[in-house]
Amino acid sequence: MAGDQERAHSRDDVRDTYDRIATHFASTREYAWPEVESFVTSATDRESSGVGLDLGCGNCRHAELLAADCESVVGLDVSRGLIETGRTRALEREFDVELVQGDAASLPLADDAIDVAVYVATLHHLPTRAARRASLDELARVLSPDGRALVSAWSTAHDRFDATEGFDTTVEWTLPGGEPVDRFYHIYAPDEFEADLEDSNLELREWELSSGNCYATVAGDDRSRGR
Numbered sequence: 741m742a743g744d745q746e747r748a749h750s751r752d753d754v755r756d757t758y759d760r761i762a763t764h765f766a767s768t769r770e771y772a773w774p775e776v777e778s779f780v781t782s783a784t785d786r787e788s789s790g791v792g793l794d795l796g797c798g799n800c801r802h803a804e805l806l807a808a809d810c811e812s813v814v815g816l817d818v819s820r821g822l823i824e825t826g827r828t829r830a831l832e833r834e835f836d837v838e839l840v841q842g843d844a845a846s847l848p849l850a851d852d853a854i855d856v857a858v859y860v861a862t863l864h865h866l867p868t869r870a871a872r873r874a875s876l877d878e879l880a881r882v883l884s885p886d887g888r889a890l891v892s893a894w895s896t897a898h899d900r901f902d903a904t905e906g907f908d909t910t911v912e913w914t915l916p917g918g919e920p921v922d923r924f925y926h927i928y929a930p931d932e933f934e935a936d937l938e939d940s941n942l943e944l945r946e947w948e949l950s951s952g953n954c955y956a957t958v959a960g961d962d963r964s965r966g967r
Contacts, residue, residue, distance in 0.1 A: 751843060754865050754924055755818045761913050761921050762821025766799035766829075775955055776802050776858055779890040783856045784809035790855030793889075795844055795879065796862025800826035800837055807835040810856060816840045816847070845874040849882045852960075857882075857889035861953075864893040864926050867908075872926065873936060880941035883960030888945075891937070891956045893928045898952025906932040930954055 758765065783789070784806070792806030797815030799822065806813045815837045817823050823839050830837050842848045844862060859879060866872045879889055896903045906929040910922040928936075933954040937944045947956035 750867060751818065751845075751871065754867060755820075757921060757923055758817075758819035759821040761915060761923075762819055762825055764915055765913065766822060766825035769799055769801055772801050772805050773860065775892070775950055775953075776860055776890060777805060779888075779957065780805045780809070780856070780858065783888045783890075790884065791853060793849075793854040793857040793882070794837070795847075795857055795859040796865075797826055797837075797839070798822045800829050800839075802858045802860060803837045804829065804833060804835050806856060806858065807837060813837045814840060814849070814854075816842045816844070816849075818843055845871040845878060847878045847882055851881055852884045852887075854882045854889075855884050855887045857887065859889055860892045861894070863891060864928065865924060866926070867924050869926075869936075873940060876936065876940035876942055879958070880943075880960045883942075885960065887960055889942075889958050891942075891958055892953050893933055894925060895928045895930055895933060895949065895952060895954045897930055897949050897954075898927075900952075901927060903927070903929075905929050928954055 792810035792813040794803035803815040942958040
């Protein structure tokens, strides 16, 4: 099943899907998740919070949190449509964010450039394990030596799934008027999520299950810098 799903979806497909549903999708994502609020509060409780990154920023609801405490914030998303919804939110709510269209598996950011990152509800949309692993290594590369990040993914622990192993699937998004649009997901088994983080260049600090999602607090690792 996983192989068939990976062949049927590409990163271009994911981008095109979210460009198609961007405006409606963003309208349903008004508030930051409490897990993200808690992480940002703890991660920015320092003398200087430096540069924040909202990776897979969508409409920038989490970039807005980062902007309250970081010196500057970058919002990156593969979807141009979602980036435009983020731009609109930033203008309406008067917070600063530098918006970049880019691939989570190949970040257009310098080494050690990010002090606080939020990588939420995006990892599971990358359509191959290689891309997901590459994105974790890229996050490790761009985190500063003292940087921290929150990573999340949908998991088999969610009530809607009856599975114990990770799998690829599609979940419909219904546009106004009733048109369904398939969105790719890799549903992580919790132990698979932990293993991918452990095998990456990130340093896993802690992780938990909450509301059917896996959440991990991570730091960069010297392996990502070739030291």
